[in-house]
Amino acid sequence: MSRRTDNRHRVATICREATGLPHHTCLRWAEAGLITRHQPVPEPEDEAQRTLESLLVAELADGLREGDLRDGALFGFTSARPARGALALGLHPAMADPVLATVLPRIDQHYGGLRGVPGLRIVPTGRSWALIHLPGRAAVHLVHPDPDWRPALPEHGDGLTQLWRRNRHRLHPAEAADLRERAGAASGPGSAAAQDWLNSRLLRRPRLLGAAGAAHGSANVYTHGGGDLVVEWCCAVQRDELERRLRRSGLAQRPGRVPERLRDQPWFPGEIAMGGAFVTLRRGPCHAPDASARRYA
DSSP, X not given: OOHHHHHHHXXXXXXXXXXXXXXXXXXXXXXXXXXXXXXXXXXXXXXXXXXXXXXXXXXXXXXTXXXXXXXXXXXXXXXXXXXXXXXXXXXXXXXXXXXXXXXXXXXXXXXXXXXXXXXXXXXXXXXXXXXEETTTTXXXXXXXXXXXXXXXXXXXXXXXXXXXXXXXXXXXXXXXXXXXXXXXXXXSSSSHHHHHHHHHHHHTOHXXXXXXXXXTSOOEEEESTTSSEEEEEOSSSOXXXXXXXXXXXXXTOOOTTSOOOGGGSOSSTTEEEXXXXXEEEEEOOOOOTTOOOOOOO
């Protein structure tokens, strides 16, 4: 086997471990130059797609925080088929409806305003479904193991107005205001744009993050005010090993358009920094009844 062929197989192996795709699919991408050693998972080709993926991650991280994240599906997805123009995600069957209830936008009077991803709409695509973002028409296609699956979509309720039901083809003023505010933050000198890159990459690597919840089927995932992401778990994979796998998958590879920041050097173990944005990995003691090990990584 030539060195070039061997390198392509290594890249394909990393891609398979990150996404859950078959090895031959990843190898075909490597041979076509779609993935490389530095970036072994395809990246979104435009900002609109990356923004949608980042918004989904932030909303699911906080919205599912108190839920039951089953079988290591930290964001409700078990596999990904990333492409430059779109993304298809395999839904965990037990998490499919909670995922949609979390990300579809609504006005929650008890919460005090807008919840969900502003501008997100769900549309049928033949026998499947897709999440479409109205501002840039970016899309995430949903794949369910049951080909006849139909989502149990959330309804209006006491103090709850499902905006995606009432404004199917246009933004509600609350959604438009939220997106304007976010666009201003992303174009400023801070790290919001870099966090979009990190979040999008995490969404495209569900199998790697799944290792964090593999032992007991759950892990704690949250953001700091919609910003940097924190993953907390026990057992299964060691923190250093998960960090190594994520870095090897290109998670922290800085794009040329993202300026380097002083805080790109990690300040403590488990911190992955890029362009002033962060993902923090924390492995703590196990409190499961049958746990025999209760140590920090």
